[in-house]
Amino acid sequence: xxxxxxxxxxxxxxxxxxxxxxxxxxxxxxxxxxxxxxxxxxxxxxxxxxxxxxxxxxxxxxxxxxxxxxxxxxxxxxxxxxxxxxxxxxxxxxxxxxxxxxxxxxxxxxxxxxxxxxxxxxxxxxxxxxxxxxxxxxxxxxxxxxxxxxxxxxxxxxxxxxxxxxxxxxxxxxxxxxxxxxxxxxxxxxxxxxxxxxxxxxxxxxx
Amino acid sequence: xxxxxxxxxxxxxxxxxxxxxxxxxxxxxxxxxxxxxxxxxxxxxxxxxxxxxxxxxxxxxxxxxxxxxxxxxxxxxxxxxxxxxxxxxxxxxxxxxxxxxxxxxxxxxxxxxxxxxxxxxxxxxxxxxxxxxxxxxxxxxxxxxxxxxxxxxxxxxxxxxxxxxxxxxxxxxxxxxxxxxxxxxxxxxxxxxxxxxxxxxxxxxxxxxxxxxxxxxxxxxxxxxxxxxxxxxxxxxxxxxxxxxxxxxxxxxxxxxxxxxxxxxxxxxxxxxxxxxxxxxxxxxxxxxxxxxxxxxxxxxxxxxxxxxxxxxxxxxxxxxxxxxxxxxxxxxxxxxxxxxxxxxxxxxxxxxxxxxxxxxxxxxxxxxxxxxxxxxxxxxxxxxxxxxxxxxxxxxx
Numbered sequence: 001x002x003x004x005x006x007x008x009x010x011x012x013x014x015x016x017x018x019x020x021x022x023x024x025x026x027x028x029x030x031x032x033x034x035x036x037x038x039x040x041x042x043x044x045x046x047x048x049x050x051x052x053x054x055x056x057x058x059x060x061x062x063x064x065x066x067x068x069x070x071x072x073x074x075x076x077x078x079x080x081x082x083x084x085x086x087x088x089x090x091x092x093x094x095x096x097x098x099x100x101x102x103x104x105x106x107x108x109x110x111x112x113x114x115x116x117x118x119x120x121x122x123x124x125x126x127x128x129x130x131x132x133x134x135x136x137x138x139x140x141x142x143x144x145x146x147x148x149x150x151x152x153x154x155x156x157x158x159x160x161x162x163x164x165x166x167x168x169x170x171x172x173x174x175x176x177x178x179x180x181x182x183x184x185x186x187x188x189x190x191x192x193x194x195x196x197x198x199x200x201x202x203x204x205x206x207x
Numbered sequence: 208x209x210x211x212x213x214x215x216x217x218x219x220x221x222x223x224x225x226x227x228x229x230x231x232x233x234x235x236x237x238x239x240x241x242x243x244x245x246x247x248x249x250x251x252x253x254x255x256x257x258x259x260x261x262x263x264x265x266x267x268x269x270x271x272x273x274x275x276x277x278x279x280x281x282x283x284x285x286x287x288x289x290x291x292x293x294x295x296x297x298x299x300x301x302x303x304x305x306x307x308x309x310x311x312x313x314x315x316x317x318x319x320x321x322x323x324x325x326x327x328x329x330x331x332x333x334x335x336x337x338x339x340x341x342x343x344x345x346x347x348x349x350x351x352x353x354x355x356x357x358x359x360x361x362x363x364x365x366x367x368x369x370x371x372x373x374x375x376x377x378x379x380x381x382x383x384x385x386x387x388x389x390x391x392x393x394x395x396x397x398x399x400x401x402x403x404x405x406x407x408x409x410x411x412x413x414x415x416x417x418x419x420x421x422x423x424x425x426x427x428x429x430x431x432x433x434x435x436x437x438x439x440x441x442x443x444x445x446x447x448x449x450x451x452x453x454x455x456x457x458x459x460x461x462x463x464x465x466x467x468x469x470x471x472x473x474x475x476x477x478x479x480x481x482x483x484x485x486x487x488x489x490x491x492x493x494x495x496x497x498x499x500x501x502x503x504x505x506x507x508x509x510x511x512x513x514x515x516x517x518x519x520x521x522x523x524x525x526x527x528x529x530x531x532x533x534x535x536x537x538x539x540x541x542x543x544x545x546x547x548x549x550x551x552x553x554x555x556x557x558x559x560x561x562x563x564x565x566x567x568x569x570x571x572x573x574x575x576x577x578x579x580x581x582x583x584x585x586x587x588x589x590x591x592x593x594x595x596x597x598x599x600x601x602x603x604x605x
Contacts, residue, residue: 041464050465057461135443142450152415155422158446162429165453172460179467 024163029067034171036063058082064168072160073153077145 023029040059062082068075136154140147143161146154426446427433433445 053458053462053465056465057458060457060461060464129440131440132443135440135447139443139447139450142447142454152418152422155419155426158450159422159426159429162426162446162450162453165450165457169453169456169460172457172464176460176463176467179464183467 024160024167030167030171033063033067033167034175036066037171037175039063060168060172064164068160068164072164073146073149073157074144074161075164081144 037060040063041056044055044059061078065075065078065082070076070079136151139158140149140154143154143157146157149157423439423442427436427442430442430446430449433442436442436445
């Protein structure tokens with residue numbers, strides 16, 4: 001598929017940075033991801049149980065990683081984490097690392113390092129300073145599979161991951177809106193509750 | 208600049224670049240010593256100057272432009288050397304600068320997309336500056352050359368495909384000046400700049416730093432609102448915040464989808480095509496058994512949601528039904544993503560499905576009757592889906 005074409009591993013930096021953005025912003029990727037997402041969502045909905053948000057998110061992230069065709073480190077990490085081990089670990093890690101617990105820790109670490117840097121006023125403005133290193137570490141924790149990655153590769157993975165996330169958000173939002181619109185016009189009683197929750201979610205997201 | 212001591216330099220310049228076909232000046236004794244050291248000098252300084260302003264750009268044609276070009280008419284470059292004293296100096300430096308100008312031209316073509324506005328200013332500054340730099344670094348480049356040799360294997364492990372890799376070709380090209388562009392090596396050739404350490408460590412580090420800064424600039428374009436921020440730490444802050452906010456949005460949307468979903472897959476067809484067909488039962492199993500003609504419409508609606516991203520054609524609408532029939536086949540197998548052991552097979556199944564689907568996208572071989580029905584059906588649903596996605600896209604602009 002043309003949209004997923006990308007240069008191989010040992011290519012130039014400048015060549016790699018560009019296609020990441022254009023690749024994810026093309027409509028073809030959105031379509032591919034949309035279909036994969038629908039498929040995954042249908043799969044998560046076991047007929048008996050209610051779909052949990054974690055499962056939905058795991059499915060969405062796995063679909064995203066699949067759309068990336070495993071050409072980036074984070075997508076491989078997500079796919080491998082999903083396929084690797086038992087059910088429990090998949091549920092927790094399929095979103096790529098244990099983000100739930102890490103994120104407050106990451107923010108706390110970030111703010112702590114910020115405070116420390118502000119306190120130490122006499123630091124020379126060297127290019128690779130402790131603050132930058134701290135932030136790079138935090139970023140490595142955010143992007144799945146990029147914890148022990150050096151700065152240039154980490155930044156490249158971040159660029160690709162960001163573009164992919166943007167596309168994912170866009171697609172999921174459209175899908176959710178379509179579903180919500182469909183439910184609004186539905187005469188069925190359960191549409192009231194999801195409607196309220198949808199409005200609440202939107203308000204929470206738009207802050 | 209080139210006044211008194213230029214004789215040695217000039218002769219060495221001539222000796223080092225055989226393409227400079229003068230025959231006017233003979234190499235003096237001093238020139239012979241500097242032969243090895245200055246073999247790459249005509250291009251060295253201008254490339255060094257370029258290194259400072261073009262961070263990590265590729266100039267594959269650089270070396271070719273430098274040594275493959277015959278000395279062109281130096282008339283254009285005469286004005287640049289206002290300080291060039293002797294006539295010999297000017298006649299020597301002109302072809303060199305002329306060659307460099309051609310190299311500039313080649314580089315202009317090579318780096319078409321980037322930094323074009325900077326090229327004209329750079330060429331002049333590079334030519335004016337290179338004389339000074341060459342003078343100052345006459346003895347130091349000898350050391351730098353010898354030291355860049357250990358840099359190569361050291362940097363080789365670190366990176367590949369560096370943007371500065373072509374710079375080293377004239378440096379090594381003592382006997383290779385006549386060659387056209389050598390195939391780019393895996394490792395990095397970096398020149399020491401004026402006033403900077405020529406240590407092999409610092410050279411590699413400088414390359415690494417340039418690479419990092421280049422990628423930070425790219426990230427700056429990607430993250431909205433990062434233009435005002437200057438400095439690595441603050442920019443990384445912004446990037447981290449943005450990634451976290453995106454991940455949070457994904458979480459919220461997945462929560463929303465989870466609450467919205469359970470009823471909709473059976474209701475969606477009815478909701479969007481109330482007049483088209485009768486309502487399906489609100490049971491999940493009905494979703495998976497949609498292989499009748501009714502199934503053609505519901506899945507086309509879901510596909511339309513995403514077709515709005517792309518200007519859809521008749522072909523895509525038609526093939527969607529085929530794809531979605533395949534999808535229903537897949538889902539009827541009722542695999543779950545929670546099943547870690549099975550997911551690899553399923554993902555491979557998925558990939559196989561997708562590859563078949565994607566091939567079918569380009570090979571549109573569908574019935575005419577089906578296409579007409581889909582066109583009529585999806586035309587009505589497209590407006591509704593379009594509005595919802597428009598709203599979604601507008602919300603995206605936060």
